[in-house]
Amino acid sequence: MGYGTSLGSVSPVSIVGNSPVIKRIYELMAKVACCQSTVLILGESGTGKELIARSIHLHSERQGRPFIPVNCGAIPGDLLESELFGHEKGAFTSAVATRIGRFELADGGTILLDEIGEMPQMLQVKLLRVLQERSFERVGGMKTINVDVRIIAATNQDLETAVKDGRFREDLFYRLNVIPIEIPPLRKRADDIPLLCRFFIDKYSERFGRKPITITEEAAHILACYSWPGNVRELENTMERLLVLKDDNIVKPSDLPERMTGKRIPELPDIDDDDTNPFVSGVDLNAALAGYEKRLILHALELHRGVKSQAAKYLNINRTTLIEKMKRLGL
Ligand SMILES: Nc1ncnc2c1ncn2[C@@H]1O[C@H](COP(=O)(O)OP(=O)(O)O)[C@@H](O)[C@H]1O
Ligand SMILES: [Mg+2]
Known part of the structure; x- marks a missing residue:
């Protein structure tokens, strides 16, 4: 292959990348693959959360057993419950036959609860119990079902904020956040x-x-x-x-x-407009622009690993102009 570091001796899914952060993620993945702990994968959409979850499963001793992804954000709340836990015949009008849920399908293997931040509160309680006891009942069922499932959760949301806002149960967050893996944006x-x-x-x-x-x-x-x-x-x-x-x-x-x-104009920085202070009114335009200029220059330099000619090209200015500006701004 030769695109990046492969994880262990087998590489059933290709994860490409050689950056220091990705290398740290490979190391973390190798460690978590061989344990049963719950993993919480955090990252923006498209960063490879599902790929990493699948790879952890394929490098674990559960590799011969199912890997079952569930997108909790794509399924409406009432359907999600029966999707995850199954239902008994007659549990609700359309339940014409008994249905096995994803947790039972994943028995012996791994379940990926994707977009976990979207999970309705009512189901968060039920999930907490699965995490603690690895048991649940099908919708409309009396029998307790025990499963041996490794749980990986993923989200592009900031769950800590969701906890603060009361949208996500704190106890569930701590149960899920045993081993967090944060995938940085590209x-x-x-x-x-x-x-x-x-x-x-x-x-x-x-x-x-x-x-x-x-x-x-x-x-x-x-x-x-x-x-x-x-x-x-x-x-x-x-x-x-x-x-x-x-x-x-x-x-x-x-x-x-x-x-x-097309040339983008990056977002403006927050304006420090302290309206609780009666003596501060308005904005100092020159200071604000200098601050913005400084930030853009630092951003360009960081993006190009300090190579001034490339940073200048990115900013659409001459290299000498960049150097002058850096001097003036004390960079
Ligand atoms: N590091 C990577 N190397 C190779 N392919 C990747 C990598 N990260 C993501 N992908 C690919 O990008 C697509 C999106 O990844 P996915 O795991 O679905 O992201 P997410 O679940 O975070 O939205 C998939 O086709 C996946 O295989
Ligand atoms: Mg995904």
Whole structure:
């Protein structure tokens, strides 16, 4: 393979990445794979939460048993209960036959409770009991069912805030948050972008029986600087689209979607407008702009690992102008 570090001796799913954060995640995954503890995977949509959950399962002693993902956010509350725990015949009008739920299907294996932050309160209580006792009843059932299931939960929400706001049970949060794995967004591990591009180009050129494409240095630079709000999923789709739509094999900046090539103006920083203080009124424009300028410059430098010529190019200014500004701002 050679895209990144493979986890252990077998690599049944390919997780690509060589950045220090991803390497730390590989180490953590190798450790948690061999224990039964509950894992909570945190990260924005498209960062690879499901991929990592599946990989943990495939590296655990449960690998020969089912891996059952459930998207708790996609199923309405009343249906979710019977989806997870099953129901007995006649439990409700449409329950014409007994149905086995996902927890029973996952027996001996692993269940992934995806978008756990969306789980309705009523089910949070029932889930807490499963976490504590590994037992539950089917909807409309009397018999207690015991299962041996490893639980992995995932979310793109900030669960601690959800707990503070009373949307998520605190006791459940602590039960789930035994081993947290935080996957940073792609824009915070830009080192991995070229590897991921290569990986998906190879994947789709093989799948479609097409010659791989080459990305020019300029286009690669744009891809590396783009913010990737949809993370790896967005990158994968972008590479697939390029492979399908390109007639020649060279990707130039003009082949990339406009959202990547258009100059973005990053969000304004919070204005420190202390309206509780009667002596402070209005904003000091010059100080605010200098603060904004400083932040943008630091951002550009960080993105390009301190290489001033590249940071200047990103900011659309000359290298000498950048150096002057840095001096003036005390950077
Ligand atoms: N590090 C990675 N290496 C290879 N493929 C990845 C990586 N991270 C994510 N993917 C791919 O990106 C897509 C989205 O990942 P997924 O696990 O569904 O994200 P999430 O569950 O966080 O939304 C999937 O096709 C997945 O295989
Ligand atoms: Mg997902």
